[in-house]
Structures are given as C-alpha cells and as structure tokens.
Amino acid sequence: MDFYDCGDVLTRRQALHRFGLAAFGTLAAPLLTAGRDASVVLAGAPPTPGGTPVRGGTLALSLDGIPGANISPATSGVAEIVLGMHVYEGLVAPDPVTGAGVRPVLAESWQVSPDGRVYTFRLRRGVTFHDSTPFTAEAVELNFRRLRDPNSRFFFKIGEAVSNIVFRLTDRVEVADDYTVRYHMRERDPDFIYLLRRPQALFMSPTVIKQFTPDEAGKHPVGTGPFRLTEQQEGTRYTLERFSGYWDGAPYLERLVYRPGLDPTASVAALLAGELDLLTEASYDTIDRLKGRFVPFEWGPEFHWTVTLNTRHPFTRDVRVRQALNYALNREAWVQGIFKGFAKPARGPATTGYPAWNPGLRGYPYDPDRAKALLAAAGYESGVRVKAMIPTTGVPLAQEIGQSIQADLRKVGIDLRYDALEFNAYFSRFRQGLTEEHIFGVSWWASDFLAFLEQQLSQSRWPPNGVNRGWYHNAEADRLLTAGREESNDEKRKAIYQRAERIIVNDAPWLFTVYFRRIGLKSQKVQSIRSYASQTPDYSKTWLKR
Amino acid sequence: MRRYVAVRILSTLPVLVGISVLVFALVKAVPGDPASALLGPEATPQDVAMLRDALGLEKPLPMQYALWLKKALAADLGRSIQKRVPVTDLLFSRLRNTVMLTVTAMAFALALGLPAGVLAARRAGSALDRATMVVALFGNSMPVFWLGILLILVFSVHLGWFPTGGTASLREGPSFGNTLRHLILPSLALGLVTVGGLARLTRSAMLEIVGQDYIRTARAKGLSQYRTIWYHALKNAAVPIVTIVGAQFGFLLGGAVLTETVFGWTGIGLLIYEGIATRDLPVVLGGVLFVALAFVIVNLVTDLMYGYLDPRIRYG
C-alpha cells in the first residue's frame, strides 16, 4: 500500500484490527463518475456550502492507536503521524479536494533545473513556528541535516532510515539566501516534488532541534501548522489548540481533541452516542446504514487494492494464466456488494488520479468463459490448486476481497488457499518479494505521480531495492519507463507512460481489482473538511455549524 | 517453615529471569521485527536493514538479552522502540488504569459472588441453589470481549447511560465522576466473568465449614442460625476465599487485555498487546514482568496459606 503523500506506516492499530473502509453514497457518486474533473466539488470541502464559517468549538475525534510522546516529522507510528500532520507542515501538500497532486504550502514556487537534478524553492515569507521562530531557509536546511547528515550534531539516526523513502536520492540542501533553498539530487528524479508531501519532509522548529538532543526533540512538537499540541495524557486524551499565528489564517476551530485506542466498533458507537464528531473511516456497511443521520465524506488520494502476481511462480509465470485470472474477477459484484458502490472497477495499475490517466485504455471485463479457455490453453483444463498470502489484519477488507477472489477463482476451476499472516509478519515476508510458494500478495497503493509505474513494475525496483515484489519484468516496458524518467517535457512524458501502461495491462502482472478512497462519517454540524493527506484529513478550515 | 519462605522468596528471582527469557525468545521468534513494523508496508528490505542497524537489532541475540538484563537489574527497563519513551514511564502511566479496572472488577465480583455463594450454601440442594449456581456460571461461560460488546450495545448505544469507551471524556475536563462513568462498564464486564468462580468457591467453602464439628458445636450451644452462618462460617470461609481472590487478581491483571481492547481502556494489558503487535520488545518485557511479579507474589502468598491451613502439607 502506498499512502504516498502521507505516512508510510500502518502499525499498531491497523495491525490490531482490520479497518473497514467506508463507501460514500450519493454525495460522492458525482465525483466518482466525473473522474478527475477538478470542477466537481466535494460536498463540504470549500467553505461555501452550509453558510458562513463560525469561529470556535471543539472537534472530538478518534485516534487509531496510541501515540508515544515522540511526535516529530521522522516518526513513523500511525497515531504520531496523525497528530504530527496538524502540527507540522512541509514545502508542499496535496490538493485539498482530490487529495492528489501538489500545491504550494511553505514553498511559494519552485523550479527544476533542465537536467532534473536541482530543485530550487522560493520560501513563503512571514511564516513563524509556534514558538515564534521565523521560518527561513535555515529551518529547511537544519531539518534536512537532522535526518540525513551523520556528521551533524543534531543527527537523528533512526530518522535516517525512516526518511529514506523521501530523501534516498537527495544529496544535500543548499541555502542560497534566507528564502531560497536548493535540493541537489544525486540522480534525476522528476517526481521528487511529490515525495515532499510526506511526513518525513515536514519541518520542526530549528530552535527545538538546537535545544534538545535528537531523541528528546520529538517531545516538543513545534511546527508551523494550524494547530499546536498542547496536551498529551498518555493513552487517554490528546488536545491540539488553534495556532492564532497560522500563515493561512487561524483555524475556525478552537481545538481538536483525540481519543486514542478506540477500536472500529467502539468508534462507531461513540459517534452514535455523540462522543465523537466524526470518524475518519468506517466500514462501508456502516456508512451505508448511517448515511441518513451522518454525512459521508471522502478524503485522501485514490488507491488501488493491489494484488501483485508472482511472475516467477510456475502457475502465474504464464501470461495467459495471469490474463485468465483477470478475466475471472467479477469486479462489479465487489463494488456493489462489498464497497456498496463506493469504488470503481480497476482496469490497469494506475488509478483515476494518475496524471497520465488514459481514458481510452480498456482493461479486463468479467468473462469467466474466456478465463477458462485461457487456462485450458495454458494446460490447466482440469483445474489446479495454488496458494497465496494475505494478511489477517491491517489491510482494509483483506478478508472480504480475499475470499471473493477465492470464490471467483473457484468458478473457473482454481482451488486457491491462503497463508494468512498477521500484519507485521506478513509484510516482513512480502517485502522480500514473493517466493515460489505463493501466486500473489496484496497491498494497496496510491498512484498520483507519474513515476508510479516505474516504482511498481520496473525491473530496477525488484526487492531489495524496491517494491516490485512480483518480480515483473518486460524489456520494452522497462525501456519506456526509463525514457519517461529522462523526459523533461510533461506531455511527452505522459505519452510515454501511457504506452508503457498498455504493455503492462496486457502483461497483467497484477490482478487489477478496484480503486477506492478513504471515506469517513461526520455529524451534520461539521463543515468543510479538506483532504490533506492519507493519514488524516485537514481541519484547518473546518468549522462547526451551530 | 521459615526456611521454606526464604527459599521461595529467593527463588522468585529465577522465575522472573525465566519469564524474561521466555518473553524474549517468544517475541524474537514471532516473525516480523520492530523495524519492519515501524517502517510499514511500503519500505524496502534495504530501508528495514538500515533501521535495524540504527536500533541495535543486528547484534547477536544473547548479547541483546544480556544488555537488556544488565539494565533491568538496575531498574532501567529501556526505551520503547515504537514510542521512543522509557518503558517505566509507560508502565506507570498505565498502572493507574489497570489497578482501577482490576480492583473495581473484583469489587463487583465479590459484591455479587459472595452473597450468591452464601445463599446457595444455605439452601444447599434446593432449586434456588441450582439456579444461583447456573446464573453464576453464565458469566464464566462468556468470552469477556463478547460480554463487553453487548454491554456497550445495550448500555451505551441504546440507553446512553455510560460512555462507549476510553478512560475519560473528550469534552469535559477530568474529574472523579467522569472517570467513574468510564470505569463502570469495563469493570462490570470483567467482574461478571469472574463472579461465577467466586460464587462457587464461596458456596463450597461454606458447605465444608458448615459440616465441621465446631460449627455443630456452636449450634448445639444454642447460637442462632444467622450468627452461626454469618459469623463463624463466613469468617472461616474468608481464608480460602481470600486465597482465590488473590489468585484472581494476578489473573485479572494480565488477562484484562481483551476487556481493555474492547473498551479502549488503556491499561497494561493493552500496552503489552500493542507491544507484541509492533514487536516492541522492551515494552513487552517490561509489561509482562510487571504482571508476572504481581502474580508470583500472589502465588507465594497462596502457597504459604496452604501450608498454614493444612499442616499435613509439608514442604521439604
């Protein structure tokens, strides 16, 4: 899975419980059918519906998991990241409506050098941290060195590993003047800007960094974000208060209060009882049932529920088999039955949020007869028994979708069994790449940056260097993906990736399943929730109707 | 006897060490590691290796254990890998919640179980006796998490009498009344699954005592039934009851994990459970040792009481 713009970790709570995702109802249906039409407005996102914003009030929320006291940008616990995203900001953030793309936050503008290796950012002026330290290039550089420079006396060793996913290719940060910084890359990385949305790229106050030891600094969360973390009662309650000096205007809400550790069922009960004002996620059935009293809202980018096929396994090595498996899936039934209409059938690896989305690309329709024919051609006429791996917890709807896949494959003569592993054990294994035991593994990824296809399906990204865990390789596709990386013209880049995608869809290295977004439920009085990132919505413009 | 006590107290230490080795081995044996848990599904094996190194997980296992043991003996239980805070801090902040839950649950169990047991003993063999025992058994037959869910459904969602979970209200400030309201349902759930055992024990202890000679003597001397039962018998039944209550405490401390999960009651049980999920070894070690220490002490007291109660049981 890839919550690409925020938080790369699902631990603890997600590891403890499955979370059901929710579907959104009629409110979001227009958004779905309109694809990436940016003019479609998500109900409640901009401040206009509902009236004039009212200042004041407390928003009561549920936190998945229990955070520790260390809330810094390079932390990696889910709960810590949620809190941190209200406190810290980075140079850029996703679009507040679609949860995808890039918009300026602490950077006003940026340019990329022709060779793609130097990113120059002009920083926003007049921004201060919660402790009144001004935000300048020094803050940017110090935060970078804290995570990436082993020689710095502020070096946070653990942060280095945690921030690898963002700064793997970044060599150094240069301060040109007080409000200009340059990131120098070791290699060309045209999508680096997307990485800067992640939690590891957010900024702590340089005063805090200088004042405390690396481990202690996280206990004093001071950022430039709309809320300040003012109270942490471990395991009981976490309070964030409005930062009146916020550069984008002080939030309407006076405070956010989080209750940690509630499991999904209890959260819904709490919402019903009025103890919580919103849930950032709930099961689709719950949303379907409660959408009268409460308002569904979607947030975050679109994800693909990814089933990575093992191209080294004797069964799925054969492209005909992989295509057959794709024909065997009754995606529409899943969308209606499991997601209650709140998802779209997938046709290729990239979701509708993909910048090079190709409306004309056709995927695999539901055609069990064709599947059987292909399987027979590949020599599996009389059926076959295979195994796949699946996590018991942590991946949304793993059980439902996993067993639906089983049922669909059974109809074409495939007896599929699962090795079900607990979340942590599962990903420890899956990370290394699929072995000859399993025909697939599952995860979920967002794809709102062009190099997504390369990240997932290039041979250069085989484990241990990447996430191409099914060992897929296609020489022609690889050639295109590399060319896409090298191309500086955006339109040409998109065309290249579209060609690559066609090859990939034909090769079917994945089971293409569904696209879905995170869906929450809010009480009627909550207005204007923005899509900030994939771990938490953005409440900086949220207000409560009286 | 005194020698026995001394030996038992001294032998507590190897028990604790044994427990720590068992926990260490168990957590290390579970597939998956804390670095993997920290970085999440997206990270590559390379990233995980780098973090393992930064966390000191690359050292050989016996060495990791020895390092931990050395610090533990100096009362330093290390730092949580996941949360980067000292384990002792975490334990203490959760201790209050766990103690509150355990004590209140036991109070419920006693308040319901003792009278039930006495009642059943008084009417031994009757339909009332049978019925009381069956009802007492109800609680023992329910998974506590299921009972918890039902209680939430009825008393929180439908009736709205109690909050649905957590240890404190989000909107109000902390107060005694606030905490009490959050405490009632989880301790009721935990208490109800314990009450059956207490009721049965009380009943049989009472029956045994009532048959004893000295009770018959008291009745022969003319003491009323009420005084006989309540005064003499219950006093003497208190001893085995206390023994079992003590044992149940130890059980409750560690076994409250499921209750804490369902109600979001952040106590030590939940801490250990989270620790296992994230392979946060220092946390699991610290938490389990704490619970184990309590349990071992209770066991020691129990065994000593056996010796006190029945001189026929000799140790040596």
Place this chain on the structure above:
Amino acid sequence: MARSLRVSQTRPEASGLSTENRLIRTLDRSITGRLRKSLLSDPFAMAALVFLVLIGVAALMAPQIAPHDPYEVNLMRRLSPIGTPGHLLGTDELGRDIASRLLWGGRISLPVAIIPTVVALVVGTAVGLASGYVGGSPDQVIMRVLDVVMAFPYILLAIGIAAVLGPGIFNAILAVTVIGIPVIARLMRSTVLSLREQEFVLAATASGATTSRILFRHILPNSVSILIVYGSLGAGAKVIASASLGFLGLGVEPPQADWGSMLAAGRVHLLVAPHAATVPGLLIFAFALAFNVLGEAFRDALDPRMPTS
C-alpha cells in the same frame, strides 16, 4: 483444595481410617454410578449433556445436514438478517450462510476445546504426580517452571505461541493446551502432597508397595474425581480461550470457519448487523456454559466439598 478430598469413597480397604475420612456414600460407591445418579436428578446437567451431544452429532454430520455450502460467497446477500428465507440464522459479511458455517465450524471448535482438555489433563497429571511424589529439589524446579508459565498472562502466552507458530487448528490447539497444563499440574501436586501422608499410603509403603503401585492404585484413583471436575470446567475455559484466539486473528485460516473467527468478523458490523457476531457468540456461550454446568454437576456428585474456582 486437596485438603478436602475424601479418600474412602472409592477404596473399601481404606475404611479403617479416622472418622473424618469415613464419609461413604451409601447408595453407590462407584464414580460412574454417582455421576449417573446426579445427572438423572439434575435437569440442568441433563440439559447440558444433551446439548453437548447434539452439538457434537450435528458437527459430525455437518456435511449431510448443513443447508448450504459454508464457503459459498454471495456478495449481494451480505449480512442478511435472521429469518431471511433460506438462511435461518442470516448470512455473514460475505453472504455465506451462518447456520452452515456454525455447523462446520463445530468440527474445528469442538476438537479445539476437547483435545487440549484431555492432553492437558494427561500431561498435567503426569507432571504433578511426579513432582509431588518425588518432592525435594526436582519438585521445586518443576514448580518454578510452572510458575513461569502461569505467571505469564494466559492470553498473551496463547497469542505468543500462536503468533510464532502461525494460524491454523493445530497451532491453536497447542497454544490452548500449554496454558491449561500448569493448573492441573499444581492441582495434582497438592493432591499428592496431601495424600502422601495419609495412613493408607503409609500402610501401603510399609507393606512393600512400589512407587508406581502407590501412584496408580492409591493416589491416582482418589484424584479421578478432581480430574473429571477440572477437566469439564477446563473445557469451558478452553472454548473461550480458543474463541479469543480466533477473535484476535490467530484462529484458523480463511475461509474456514471457527466460532471465534466468526465472532471476530461479525464484530466489525455489530452496530449494523448484530446477528453476525451475536449468533456465534451465543453458541460459544452455550457451549462453554454446558461444560461448566456439567462440571459443576460432577463436582456435586463426586464431592460437594471439593472447592472449585
């Protein structure tokens, strides 16, 4: 606990003992006789036994009597309520018939309740007898080891074992067995300690009986009652323990059904479709209750003074 065992109920040769020990049941001395008598006179126990037998038979005959294929997924009919035509107990989160899954689930949940009980009894008895009879330092060492296992919070130990071994029936059985052994061992040990000093044992030793003869002919038979009682009560606890494992995701692999996993899967939908969790929960409850009631009846039949907890 051991102190209230009455020795002379089963062995006539022990009748020459102190008055305190001479509470002989007048009607029938054999254990089975007393059990039968108690069952016949106790409606609850009878009902419990009948229920267990019914469940056992139903589970055995699941392939024949289950109305639907337990694995048949029907996404259009997810979470249908109780009484839906064709699905008497409703359907689960994938549209599978709950009644059928419960029947088939019994084939997993029943062995996971019974096998660990039996194994824990056997192993625990062996360990406890040996340790108590031999005494001395081996006894102390064994007791400390048992302390270690017992002090470990039982649910976490089960989680740990199941997490190491992975999900699956056999691993669940193993996890549940291990946590059941120390209680029996301690119990047997204190029984032995208590009986060891009794006159009939001393008499047997004096007349030249070997250790094993003493253990098997004298001590063990007097412990049978306790074992029966604890065994049946323990079965109830093990049902719940295995349901807890299933609840925590460590039960059987999908799409197999065991009652604990069904409860877990249904819990997510509790506020929307309560039957998905309530029905398996009720079955677990009834099952554990039946064992507990039986155990209680056995205890009453064999020795009402035997304390249980």
